[in-house]
Amino acid sequence: MKPVFVINGPNLNRLGKREPEIYGRTTLAEIEAMCREAAGAVPLRFHQSNAEHQLVDWVHEAIDDGCAILINPAGLSFRSIPLLDALKMFPGPIVELHISNIHRREEIYHHSLVSKVATAVIAGLGASGYPLAVRWLLDHIDS
Numbered sequence: 278m279k280p281v282f283v284i285n286g287p288n289l290n291r292l293g294k295r296e297p298e299i300y301g302r303t304t305l306a307e308i309e310a311m312c313r314e315a316a317g318a319v320p321l322r323f324h325q326s327n328a329e330h331q332l333v334d335w336v337h338e339a340i341d342d343g344c345a346i347l348i349n350p351a352g353l354s355f356r357s358i359p360l361l362d363a364l365k366m367f368p369g370p371i372v373e374l375h376i377s378n379i380h381r382r383e384e385i386y387h388h389s390l391v392s393k394v395a396t397a398v399i400a401g402l403g404a405s406g407y408p409l410a411v412r413w414l415l416d417h418i419d420s
């Protein structure tokens with residue numbers, strides 16, 4: 278079975294220590310474990326990078342090998358045309374996830390380019406959004 282790609286953008290490697298009043302104290306490693314538990318027997322590729330080109334490369338891998346994408350583009354949500362262009366090529370379901378409710382934050386966080394191609398958007402559920410998104414994706418992929 279083709280894997281689900283979970284792709285995380287810049288600064289998310291600092292989760293747990295990064296502005297816990299906004300992002301909580303769950304670490305990225307703990308989020309990965311939550312995703313893998315939710316995925317069960319379905320293979321899952323879990324990635325994080327602070328580099329835009331790396332996220333684009335992982336989306337290309339998903340285009341060739343993956344069945345679904347869960348992406349927290351972090352700060353790249355709002356300005357990355359290369360990431361948007363790559364996601365436009367992906368034929369399967371895409372869930373865009375933000376740990377915080379970006380719509381209650383500063384104006385700079387209000388308009389995600391990725392939302393123009395996402396099947397669904399989760400924002401404000403904290404780390405709990407990740408396993409929920411994985412389970413939703415498993416229910417919406419072609420077996």
Ligand code: DHK
Binds near residue numbers: 349
């Ligand atoms: C994470 C980030 O790093 C911010 O740039 C986004 C997002 C919000 C989050 O809530 O997961 O604006």
